[in-house]
Amino acid sequence: MAIGELKNVRIKGISCCLPDNKVLNTDYYERFGKDLVDKAIKMTGINTRYVAIKEQCASDLAYTAAERLIEKLNWDKDTIKGLIFITQSPDYRKPSTACILQYRLRLSEYCAAFDVNLGCSAFIYGTFFGSLMMSNNDINRMLVLIGDAGSRYISPEDHSSILLHGSAGSAIALEYDPEVNNSIKYSLKTDGSRFKSLYTPAGASRNAYTAKKEPYLHDDGLMRSDYHHFMNGLDIFQFSITKVPKTIKEFLNHYKLNNDMFDYLVLHQPNKFMVEKVAKKIDFPLEKTLINVEKFGNCNGSSIPLLIVDKIRAEAENGRIRLLTSGFGIGLSWGVMDLTLEHITIPDIIYSNEYYTEG
Amino acid sequence: MEKFKEALDIEGEFDLNVELEDFKEWDSMGYISIMSMLDDEYGKEVNADQLKACKTLADLYKLVSK
Numbered sequence: 001m002a003i004g005e006l007k008n009v010r011i012k013g014i015s016c017c018l019p020d021n022k023v024l025n026t027d028y029y030e031r032f033g034k035d036l037v038d039k040a041i042k043m044t045g046i047n048t049r050y051v052a053i054k055e056q057c058a059s060d061l062a063y064t065a066a067e068r069l070i071e072k073l074n075w076d077k078d079t080i081k082g083l084i085f086i087t088q089s090p091d092y093r094k095p096s097t098a099c100i101l102q103y104r105l106r107l108s109e110y111c112a113a114f115d116v117n118l119g120c121s122a123f124i125y126g127t128f129f130g131s132l133m134m135s136n137n138d139i140n141r142m143l144v145l146i147g148d149a150g151s152r153y154i155s156p157e158d159h160s161s162i163l164l165h166g167s168a169g170s171a172i173a174l175e176y177d178p179e180v181n182n183s184i185k186y187s188l189k190t191d192g193s194r195f196k197s198l199y200t201p202a203g204a205s206r207n208a209y210t211a212k213k214e215p216y217l218h219d220d221g222l223m224r225s226d227y228h229h230f231m232n233g234l235d236i237f238q239f240s241i242t243k244v245p246k247t248i249k250e251f252l253n254h255y256k257l258n259n260d261m262f263d264y265l266v267l268h269q270p271n272k273f274m275v276e277k278v279a280k281k282i283d284f285p286l287e288k289t290l291i292n293v294e295k296f297g298n299c300n301g302s303s304i305p306l307l308i309v310d311k312i313r314a315e316a317e318n319g320r321i322r323l324l325t326s327g328f329g330i331g332l333s334w335g336v337m338d339l340t341l342e343h344i345t346i347p348d349i350i351y352s353n354e355y356y357t358e359g
Numbered sequence: 360m361e362k363f364k365e366a367l368d369i370e371g372e373f374d375l376n377v378e379l380e381d382f383k384e385w386d387s388m389g390y391i392s393i394m395s396m397l398d399d400e401y402g403k404e405v406n407a408d409q410l411k412a413c414k415t416l417a418d419l420y421k422l423v424s425k
Contacts, residue, residue: 043388160387220387234407237391242404277395 002188003254006131010180013173013345014316015069016302016309017061018050018166019149020351025049025163032159040163045272049166049297051151056355058089058147059097061169063104064354066145068347069171070105077106081139083113084129086122086146086301088330089153090115091359093204101145104356112139119198120268120329121188122146122301124337126172128186134176142174148300153200155215155224161231164271166297170305173345182322182340187251191243191332197235198330202226236329240274244328245281251336252282252324259284259324262338264312266325269293269303284324301327309346316341363416366396375417397423 025047028037041047052061062085070077083105085098098113107113112133118125126144133139147169154161202211202225211226218224220232252258259265265284267275272293279289290307299306304325308316315321320342328334364370367384379385390410397403401423413419 039388043391232407233387234390234394234410238394238404238406241395241398273391273395 003186003251005183005185006128007183008176008178008180009131009134009184010175010177011127011172011339011341011344012175013069013073014305014308015065015072015171015347015350016306017065017068017169017350017352018296019052019056019061020353021051021053023049023051028159028163031156036159037163040159043271043273044164045294046164046297047294050168050351051165052149052167053353053355054152056149056167056353057091058087058149058167058169059085059091059101060355061149061167061352062087062145062147062171063101063169063356064350064352065169065171066101066105066143068350069173069345072347073173073345075141075173078108080107080141080143081111082130082133082142083107083111084116084126084142084144085113086116086118086126086144087148088117088119088300089148089150098145100359118331118333119148119300120270120303121327121331121333121335123172123304124186124325124327124335125188125333126301127174127184127337127339128188128335130172130174131184134174137176140176144172144174146170146172146301146305148302150229150300153227153229155222155228157215157223158228160220160222160233161229164298166299168296168299168302168306170302172305185251185255185338186335187247187254188335189247189333191239194235194239194332197232197239197332198230200227200229236270237274239332240270240328241277241281244278244326244334247334248278248282248324248326248336255338257338261322262324263288263315263321264323265289266304266307266323268327268329269296269307270298270329278326300329303327308341309349313346316344317346318343360416362396362400363393363419366392373416375415375420377416379413379415379419393419
């Protein structure tokens, strides 16, 4: 079982950057009809989203979040020895966008950098990888960057996905610290058998010679090309309301933990309905379940950092809070974490349309 | 029956042989409402294929009572 504890690691800071481009779901009345849009808003709870402008990549959002965090932490960049970028909208097919970010952030050459291809489980996996990388005592400071700006991969006619997605970038600063009392406990899981529930058929190696560039009508009644994102919403819904609560309960039992020990439940934010459903299934009080999907939409891997920065910033900066968190989705990949935040650094949420011009 | 109506947010009278496709609410969002209702009220975890295979309200009942 991928269940374990990470010791001697502290989250020092978290920051988030959103595109300075607010989109209202009611703006889609003309394209999809008022009935359909209103129904989607009612079901998902999503009113507004921030969507990357055309020139802006996920890495631009993550870069800005990272710069601001390093500045506020007052970290000497030469002390950062590791950078992980978790994304499903990389700058290029190759190389790893993390290498470009190492250069853009002007980090030292003595820095391990690589990409990880994960979505909604990114925060859990990122904290796991980042912590593990510091276990040899040679890397004392790490940056885990998460970014997605996937709206451009969604067919403009795919109302099932386009009304949900927001773009966001986030940065998590980790530090080795033998004085830390609270270990980070985790459980990580994968069910690749359902990979087609959320995927993009073309754009990489598989189907390279047969993929259709032009949109065509699919069984679900939507026009998409093979390069467009596909979601089987029903499958994902079913997965989220069964496997996720089951895994959380199993995790709590394994470590003999219970809901009362946690200050907040911090779940990935696919939509309001699903978040409330998962909370209800594990009997977690709704008033301690954080929700902000109505403002930002589904921001993939940045959902969890965005909740912390948006909803419980003061408590995380000035005190100590214990979070039960879970990220779940594409892969299908999911994880649960018991995480304590204590006096961490959190800059204001940044809204920016800046992008890299040397690419 | 009432729970079914509530989940789909529909009104009116009909019997068990009603074709589910006759409801314009029987779409992907309708499936989600029903899936969620079956889980809440009956503790039944049904998957997408099972739900899509239901043609009439009677089929849905059969699924629940399995």
